[in-house]
Amino acid sequence: MTTVKEVCRLAGVSTATVSRALKNPELVSAKTRERVFKAVQESGYRPNMLASSVKTGKSNSLVVLVPNLSNPFFMRIIQGIEQAAHEQGYSVLLGDTQGEPAREHEIAGMVLSNRADGLIHLDHSFPFSANDAHLAERVPVVSVCERIMGDKEFPVIELDNYAATRSLAKHLVNYGHKKFGIIAGQRDSQIHLDRLAGIKDVFATEGISFNEDMIVGGAYSIEMGQQGARDLMAKENRPTAIFCFNDDIALGTVFELKRMGIRIPQDVSVVGFDNIKVSAFIDPPLTTIDQPAHDMGRRAVEVVLQIIKGVPLKRNREIFPYNILERESSGPVNPDF
Amino acid sequence: MTTVKEVCRLAGVSTATVSRALKNPELVSAKTRERVFKAVQESGYRPNMLASSVKTGKSNSLVVLVPNLSNPFFMRIIQGIEQAAHEQGYSVLLGDTQGEPAREHEIAGMVLSNRADGLIHLDHSFPFSANDAHLAERVPVVSVCERIMGDKEFPVIELDNYAATRSLAKHLVNYGHKKFGIIAGQRDSQIHLDRLAGIKDVFATEGISFNEDMIVGGAYSIEMGQQGARDLMAKENRPTAIFCFNDDIALGTVFELKRMGIRIPQDVSVVGFDNIKVSAFIDPPLTTIDQPAHDMGRRAVEVVLQIIKGVPLKRNREIFPYNILERESSGPVNPDF
DNA sequence: GGTATATTTGCAATCGATTACATTAATAAC
DNA sequence: GTTATTAATGTAATCGATTGCAAATATACC
Incomplete structure (x- = not known):
């Protein structure tokens, strides 16, 4: 490994000058600067980032x-x-x-x-x-x-998770939905609570009763979407619209509903969250929240x-x-x- | 930032001993080792990885x-x-x-x-x-x-890209396909050539003529899959089976074909490559090569x-x-x- | 108990940079 | 031409570790 010493030797200057020529070129005369650059070039020198980090305290x-x-x-x-x-x-x-x-x-x-x-x-x-x-x-x-x-x-x-699920909920309510299901990801997070709050809020103003029982799931995965879809459809009061708390879940939900012979959106509406790339290319393309x-x-x-x-x-x-x-x-x- | 010196002070030993107690505990007596550990604990000391990397030359x-x-x-x-x-x-x-x-x-x-x-x-x-x-x-x-x-x-x-496309090609040939399209990713890579070779090889033994014209595409993306599907279907001799050189391309192809009213696999068969997660959950689930x-x-x-x-x-x-x-x-x- | 050997520890050099300070060279001012 | 400033360079300390070598201590052996 060529070090700064090698460059010093080739350019005939001290380590201080080499270091300055590379990091603060304006502190070095044009002539020696060129000499240093040439020496760097010839020797194939690369400053050891770790060494410099030790000294500067920044990695x-x-x-x-x-x-x-x-x-x-x-x-x-x-x-x-x-x-x-x-x-x-x-x-x-x-x-x-x-x-x-x-x-x-x-x-x-x-x-x-x-x-x-x-x-x-x-x-x-x-x-x-x-x-x-x-x-x-x-x-x-x-x-x-x-x-x-x-x-x-x-x-x-x-x-703005709260506002985002509000608008999703309004979107579905406007379509006339009254029976909902939610397939959640991790339930102990703040975003879960925020999203839930948005939904509850719309329900409250629209006079739709909220029931903890309509929440299933517990992980952000395709498989959880499948499982959640089955769980929701097994309920006596099965939903006509499903909130999936991310697009992976929605993918699984869509897949599983179709497999059960349930048409989307003719029978059940499904909405996701995140807007991952494939969401636009599945059948049907997913209504979702685009996060920047x-x-x-x-x-x-x-x-x-x-x-x-x-x-x-x-x-x-x-x-x-x-x-x-x-x-x-x-x-x-x-x-x- | 607490350094090794602080630990030295607390434990009443030299830097060498602290370093050894942490990296080569067997070189240090049980008694002082404990003392050092305690000092580390108390001071919240974390060795500076960069400094150690400079010395050892390993990052x-x-x-x-x-x-x-x-x-x-x-x-x-x-x-x-x-x-x-x-x-x-x-x-x-x-x-x-x-x-x-x-x-x-x-x-x-x-x-x-x-x-x-x-x-x-x-x-x-x-x-x-x-x-x-x-x-x-x-x-x-x-x-x-x-x-x-x-x-x-x-x-x-x-x-084994060569063997993999061979088996895909055989799979499709066995289904009676004779007219093929290929939607490629980057064409200047070795894997492109390997995959192509596998297909050509099967074609040769099956008496299917190969034509550079059946290759479209040039990037591993969903959009390229869409574009490729349109290009292939616009040809006078349109294929009944399409090799997509990765699953992203296949996703786009499937999406676009369906949009054109072409049924998969009843009208056209589509195969992918890679087996990304969603491939199993699209409609229809994708025939593909699973890479470990x-x-x-x-x-x-x-x-x-x-x-x-x-x-x-x-x-x-x-x-x-x-x-x-x-x-x-x-x-x-x-x-x- | 005395010597030989093994185990622990510390001192100080080192890794490859950066940089405060000192020194020298160049330029400006009068 | 001399002095005051400024620019360019070098010397040596430093960052925070690791480690070869030597010194000190402990253990083994006769």
Whole structure:
């Protein structure tokens, strides 16, 4: 590995000059600058980022904590994160927790061990171990699309989940639906509560009774969508419209309903949440809420970098606008169903 | 930030002892070891990974270079990579190139600048800039599911693409199909050629003439699938069976054909490649080739770690077995179509 | 008990950068 | 031409660890 010394030798200057020529070229005369560049070129020198990080105390990396990489929605966020991070000269460390707290603590620990300068959290769990909890204060953290549970309020980039489900609910109510089912993802998160609140709110003003019994599910997966569809259709008072709390669930629901011979939307309307890519290409295309995932990922980078740099945040919560996409999986109620 | 000095102070020992107590506990007496642990506990000390990396020359990170994060197939590989890496104490840096060579060079450069110890490449392009090409020799690289073009032969973990398309072709020929279309992804890659070879081979033995004209497409995307379907159906001699070179393309093809009123598989059979999750849940479920993406990702980590550690590889190419999934998007030829 | 050997510990060099401070060279001012 | 400023460079300390070597301590052996 060629080090700065080799460049020094070739250019006939000190390490200080080499370092300056590369990081603060304006501090070095044009003549020697050129000499250094040539020496760098010849020797194929690459500064050791780690060494420089030790000295400067900045790793120029961010770590992204994902509950489950196989959810395509997260990929859109991560893509935005990766892009923005790169533009700012940061690299992205990836950590898939698979829902395991131990794994989560390790990943969050990357910031504590100087491997990363900040953490972007795509889940709602408190990412530090009990031991490290007091250290969390010093760690730049921002969560995206989820709100971190716990005493400390971390900055968050989120969707207006409440308003989004309100508009979905209104959309379905306008079509005449009165009997609803909900297939939820993880039920202990804030976004679950927010989404539920939006639905309940519309029901209240429309005089539709809400019943805990109409909620099934408990994980954001296609299989849960299938299971949920079966569970809802087995009820004596089966719904004519189903809220799926993400598009993966909706995919499973649509698939399973069709398999049961139930037509969408003629018999049952199905709506999703997130707008993953395939949602537009299934049969029927899914009515869903479009989250600006890419932009939210980008914004998360800006915010966490702001925290890292010590710039005070204007606000701790940033609410991004949703967009309801009325596609063909929802339609007028079928009174004969 | 608490450093080792603070622990020294609390435990009343030297930095050497602290370092040893943490990395090589057996070199330290039980008594002082406990004292050090207690001091670590009290102070909330976390060793600075970067500092240790500078000294040891190992960053304990791998960088993954992905052409496009939004392709769900890559996520399965990455998930395998992430898991295996974590088990080995490595962390994963993510780089999305978006097909830009400049970006690719930067990402590959992470290994040259000691940010990562090795590179896992999910694309077929040569990842180094012309300038760095000679440095590539020193960089542990392995490619997964693609073979890197260029003079140097990098180790590769790949599917038996040739045999896989052979079996797809046989599957369709057995159903009586004689008129085929192919919607390709990137055409300049080795896997494209391998897959094509498999198809051509079956055609040759079955007496089916092959025609470059039956190949359309040029990118692995849903939209390309739609476009390809339209292109193929506009031909005077339109096919009754379509090979899509990945599942994203197949999704678009299925969607578009159905929109054109063409029934699958009654009128046209469609087969994909990769077996992404949703392939099983679209209508009709997709006949496709299952790649053990997760395992291939895992294996890639093992191989690149072997290179890093200087253990000679038994073989430079590892071919993983495919699995043909005959689902409902393929069926007997319709002579009246 | 005395010597040989093994176990623990500490000192100080080192990894490859960055940077405060000092020094030298160049330019400006009069 | 001399002095005051500014620009360019170098020396050496530093970041926070790891580790070779030596010193100190403990254990084994006769």
